[in-house]
Amino acid sequence: MSESPVLSPPVLTQRDGTVLTVTLNLPDRRNPISDPAMVDALCDVFEAADRDASIHVAILTGAGSAFSSGGDLNAMRPDAGGLRASLPAQTRRNYRAGIQRLPLLFQAIELPVIAAVNGPAIGAGLDLACMCDLRIAGQSARFAESFVKLGLVSGDGGAWLLPRIIGFSKASQLSLTGETIDAGEALRIGLVGDVVPDAELMTVARAQADAIAANPPHATRMTKRLLRAAQTAELSQILEMAGAMQALAHATADHDEAITAFFDRRPPHFKGD
Template sequence: MSDASVLTQRDGPVLTVTLNQPDRRNPISDPAMVDALCAVFDQADRDISVHVAILTGAGSAFSSGGDLNAMRPDAGGLRAGMPAQTRRNYRAGIQRLPLLFQAIELPVIAAVNGPAIGAGMDLSLMCDVRIAGQSARFAESFVKLGLVSGDGGAWLLPRIVGFSKAAQLSLTGETIDAAEALRIGLVSDVVPDEDLMATARQQADAIAANPPHATRMTKRLLRAAQTAELSHILEMAGAMQALAHATADHDEAINAFFDRRPPTFKGD
């Protein structure tokens, strides 16, 4: 699928999704971008033959976040004349993204190829794994515009880097480089820019090599564990394990182990 806002490329079980407004540094606040991202990831989540997705940006930026031009009072963007309408605009617009990324079972890798600023940083936080090129920069910069994160950053960031560091980044709005992002656990790897997509693909292939039902249920369990009590997670894990034991891929894994051969998983 391709449109003016988002490009997709399917290679076997791996789907690459590219934010495609490089001249504007890939803002994600536009309704067209939100609609395109929601449509792509919802469709991919429904297709069990897609095992993993990579999300990146075209051009020199991952995403600049919100479009400042659209924040002017008369621009007709998220900001409306009535505060109540602005609230509704957020709920019907950009806030659909964190809810979708939290709900889907498809694993998503963010390949952060440049600045990820404001809502762009939050978009990377919505993904399950973040790999950064050396030129990547991150900023939870809303406070510098007299705003708060309207798309879930206050929920996402503390769960990734801890409350104190999340508070520091959010209250100062400072920009950090890829090395600092790695040090605080915001990203899992930093690689040379020219190796970013190859590294993301290697990670995607490692995920895609596993049975897709198991990887999707593992992601769902990890996401649920962010808010649920241990007893609830154990109940959920037991139910998922019952489903996993009934898959042909599980039987194939066991048989391949005893046969001393590589398994062949078919998503059954």
């Protein structure tokens, strides 16, 4: 009797100090994120990391030659058992219970997340990168909001995410043409913050993660929450929220340590207190 093959987990994690690296782990399929198992794994990992105050920042990348190819085209065929169902109402429910959980999760968590884009980020793969707070690209990275090429729209929030990063006009151009752009163009339009040689991508991403992790974690997480809330809230609401968060920040031991270290003319030693 032959043994069943051992399936690799869809997501790998590696903890190094206060930095968590999360790797999409379906390299043979170019890391599609539409599979229920992938969605469940990403949600589980980031929800747990967000609850763990000892994790200060996360890096998200892909195994193999791609960051993420987005949706699995095989699962889009009629009766393939994927997101697409024979009944349109069920397809809608599949999206809500599946891939649409990801943008809601990334919007809700306070843990800062850096996307280290190591290759193509296509369709939902581009949207996944946009869900992160920062994006660094290797020189081989490619980006496309390519849903229109398949007669589809972005089902996972691309129409909300992309214009907030690169502006309405450029987002419209990429979404309506479905064109692919290289890392240099992504840098020019502000889609990514840095482009580095492929061999240096994770080193640079880790350096940026370390720079974030070096700051008081309570202040870092509250800063992310303010930035996210400011995308949709009124100024008066953000000022009210900032005042409440500032009251919490003033009461932390890390804030007192920062002030003391400044006057002592020494580096601060933050403990997350």
